[in-house]
Amino acid sequence: MFVNFFHELKSANVPVSLREYLTLLEAMDKKVIEDKVEDFYYLSRSALVKDERNLDKFDRVFSHVFKGLDSLEEGDIAQIPEEWLKSLTEKFLTDEEKAQIEALGGWEKIMEELQKRLEEQEKRHEGGNKWIGTGGTSPYGADGYNPEGVRIGQKEGRHGKAVKVWDKREYKNLDDGVEIGTRNIKMALRRLRRFARHGQPTELDLDDTIKSTAHQGYLDIKMVPERKNKINVLIFFDIGGSMDSHIKLCEELFSAARTEFKNMEYFYFHNCLYEHVWKDNKRRHQERMDTWDVLHKYPSDYKVIFVGDATMSPYEITYAGGSVEHWNEEPGAIWLERIQQIYESAIWLNPVAERHWEYTPSIQVIEQVFQDRMFPLTLEGLDNAMKELSRAS
Amino acid sequence: MKFEGTKDYVATDDLRIAVNAAITLERPLLIKGEPGTGKTVLAEEMSKALDAELITWHIKSTTKAQQGLYEYDAVSRLRDSQLGDERVNDISNYIERGKLWESFEREKRPVLLIDEIDKADIEFPNDLLLELDRMEFFVYETGETIKAAQRPIVVITSNNEKELPDAFLRRCFFHYINFPDEETMKQIIAVHFPDLKGRLIQEALNVFYEIRDVPGLKKKPSTSELLDWLKLLLVEDISPENLKERDPSKLIPPLHGALLKNEQDVHLFERLAFLARRERN
Numbered sequence: 217m218f219v220n221f222f223h224e225l226k227s228a229n230v231p232v233s234l235r236e237y238l239t240l241l242e243a244m245d246k247k248v249i250e251d252k253v254e255d256f257y258y259l260s261r262s263a264l265v266k267d268e269r270n271l272d273k274f275d276r277v278f279s280h281v282f283k284g285l286d287s288l289e290e291g292d293i294a295q296i297p298e299e300w301l302k303s304l305t306e307k308f309l310t311d312e313e314k315a316q317i318e319a320l321g322g323w324e325k326i327m328e329e330l331q332k333r334l335e336e337q338e339k340r341h342e343g344g345n346k347w348i349g350t351g352g353t354s355p356y357g358a359d360g361y362n363p364e365g366v367r368i369g370q371k372e373g374r375h376g377k378a379v380k381v382w383d384k385r386e387y388k389n390l391d392d393g394v395e396i397g398t399r400n401i402k403m404a405l406r407r408l409r410r411f412a413r414h415g416q417p418t419e420l421d422l423d424d425t426i427k428s429t430a431h432q433g434y435l436d437i438k439m440v441p442e443r444k445n446k447i448n449v450l451i452f453f454d455i456g457g458s459m460d461s462h463i464k465l466c467e468e469l470f471s472a473a474r475t476e477f478k479n480m481e482y483f484y485f486h487n488c489l490y491e492h493v494w495k496d497n498k499r500r501h502q503e504r505m506d507t508w509d510v511l512h513k514y515p516s517d518y519k520v521i522f523v524g525d526a527t528m529s530p531y532e533i534t535y536a537g538g539s540v541e542h543w544n545e546e547p548g549a550i551w552l553e554r555i556q557q558i559y560e561s562a563i564w565l566n567p568v569a570e571r572h573w574e575y576t577p578s579i580q581v582i583e584q585v586f587q588d589r590m591f592p593l594t595l596e597g598l599d600n601a602m603k604e605l606s607r608a609s
Numbered sequence: 610m611k612f613e614g615t616k617d618y619v620a621t622d623d624l625r626i627a628v629n630a631a632i633t634l635e636r637p638l639l640i641k642g643e644p645g646t647g648k649t650v651l652a653e654e655m656s657k658a659l660d661a662e663l664i665t666w667h668i669k670s671t672t673k674a675q676q677g678l679y680e681y682d683a684v685s686r687l688r689d690s691q692l693g694d695e696r697v698n699d700i701s702n703y704i705e706r707g708k709l710w711e712s713f714e715r716e717k718r719p720v721l722l723i724d725e726i727d728k729a730d731i732e733f734p735n736d737l738l739l740e741l742d743r744m745e746f747f748v749y750e751t752g753e754t755i756k757a758a759q760r761p762i763v764v765i766t767s768n769n770e771k772e773l774p775d776a777f778l779r780r781c782f783f784h785y786i787n788f789p790d791e792e793t794m795k796q797i798i799a800v801h802f803p804d805l806k807g808r809l810i811q812e813a814l815n816v817f818y819e820i821r822d823v824p825g826l827k828k829k830p831s832t833s834e835l836l837d838w839l840k841l842l843l844v845e846d847i848s849p850e851n852l853k854e855r856d857p858s859k860l861i862p863p864l865h866g867a868l869l870k871n872e873q874d875v876h877l878f879e880r881l882a883f884l885a886r887r888e889r890n
Contacts, residue, residue: 235779239634248630255626262627266778268641268785430683 448479454524462567488548520562618654627784637763642786645831648766652722666708674736713757734777812852838867
């Protein structure tokens with residue numbers, strides 16, 4: 217039962233497990249719902265999806281599986297609606313109307329006719345997205361005026377509820393690949409913070425010591441790791457040029473990052489890291505800092521995050537003098553490698569969508585320099601990036 | 610036992626099914642949603658509708674899973690032993706029951722609300738896995754096993770501040786309370802203010818959804834804020850005409866303090882009002 221549905225969910229990367237599937241079957245078995253598609257949709261959603269980020273994926277799969285847009289074969293079409301329509305008739309048709317059906321030659325006759333028309337229609341619209349038309353006077357289809365009209369794919373008769381609940385895709389903006397806001401970024405950055413709470417037990421845990429002493433009958437000292445957020449972060453932001461369209465996203469990351477770490481230093485660079493960085497973009501030519509000074513000042517336990525679209529000419533990375541703004545003695549790649557030699561964990565966050573990376577050679581170059589530690593600036597990417605950062609040391 | 614919503618609470622179809630599935634299959638129900646969409650209220654209303662006792666366990670950042678089961682008060686036992694109290698010989702005198710234990714003991718099936726589970730430590734839900742699954746736990750100090758007389762109906766709310774572990778999620782039914790659309794909102798208002806004039810509701814809702822649609826608001830007003838605002842409108846006896854007035858100089862709705870909780874948002878609004886006025890001139 218619904219095995220197909222289950223597999224489709226799996227392959228659409230909705231994290232469903234056998235246990236949840238069995239729960240759904242158990243709920244069906246115990247008759248939690250009536251025989252209505254909407255109810256089944258709500259029930260299966262509640263049983264199988266556990267995170268609002270997956271609701272949109274679920275809606276899409278549900279629509280795909282149960283609407284039979286492309287994958288349903290002709291034979292199936294005739295089978296499914298029959299069961300389905302019968303229960304619908306019982307719901308919607310009055311006794312009088314049922315009598316009229318009898319007059320038309322009975323239920324079987326009507327179903328036969330319906331099947332015929334379904335097949336015809338299947339030929340007319342190729343993979344059409346409605347089983348049968350709406351608003352007509354045929355006995356089949358929604359919004360009809362024929363008294364024995366069978367309502368297909370409609371819940372509340374003529375209230376204009378043409379779009380199925382799962383087709384509305386209300387949860388689109390909760391899908392985590394799509395968009396991130398300050399709050400979401402904070403959530404992802406917290407992964408790093410939590411890690412910072414672990415470590416060597418260095419503090420006396422008074423409560424636990426008292427408790428344990430009372431337990432044991434002798435003085436039993438308990439230590440806990442320091443709970444302070446000790447994470448140090450160094451962020452380099454690419455600014456200007458091709459990054460302008462991503463500025464808003466970066467600002468959000470920046471404001472979120474600021475409150476999440478106690479020690480956070482940021483510097484700006486343009487396109488690629490060279491011998492100078494700056495802190496105030498308006499005064500970038502007056503108040504520059506030597507990159508060496510920065511690297512010397514901050515110890516190697518700092519986590520380094522680069523934020524940039526890495527979109528430039530490959531020469532800007534690999535050749536001395538390649539920079540578009542000034543003459544650089546050493547190629548950017550050397551600087552990037554230096555960073556990685558000094559700092560154990562360094563990653564690059566890229567606001568450009570991952571699927572476009574392969575078309576920009578400079579992105580590939582930097583990805584290589586960073587040994588594939590480049591992540592898209594989506595919630596998922598940020599999450600992976602933080603995992604990567606907290607993995608080292 | 611079937612939950613159909615109450616006269617004070619509008620339950621949408623999907624919510625009702627999720628609740629009933631959780632009741633029938635005796636699994637916990639996990640509720641998420643924007644703040645102010647009635648997550649906690651749901652548990653209260655469920656207890657009313659099902660005529661079951663409500664046991665609430667508010668979770669804080671310091672709450673431990675063990676506290677929900679029981680706590681062993683070692684300190685007072687130590688003190689009693691110094692004083693030579695008789696009680697000290699029976700360790701069960703120092704076992705304090707937690708909310709979960711309480712709910713296990715009830716003869717009649719209660720509703721157990723675990724409120725804001727995401728506030729607690731990341732390991733918290735994992736520590737409760739077995740207890741919520743089997744509805745039993747073991748008391749080490751006394752060596753007894755506590756088993757639920759009636760599996761309580763467990764409602765868990767989360768504000769999404771932390772991710773919950775997969776193993777925990779797999780055992781729950783999940784429902785995300787979506788922000789109500791205008792129709793549902795009207796029903797909700799009708800439940801709370803039955804004598805409110807229809808026109809006032811319409812105008813207030815228009816203003817409300819307009820505010821929600823303003824891009825860049827730090828905190829969008831939610832259902833509970835709308836209800837507060839309506840209460841104020843009633844008290845102040847503001848007429849629908851007043852709300853309807855689209856005079857740009859009065860773009861900020863009356864008594865906006867109930868809707869906008871953030872001074873930056875108020876500023877944003879004032880700026881928009883200013884811009885609108887300039888456009889007119």
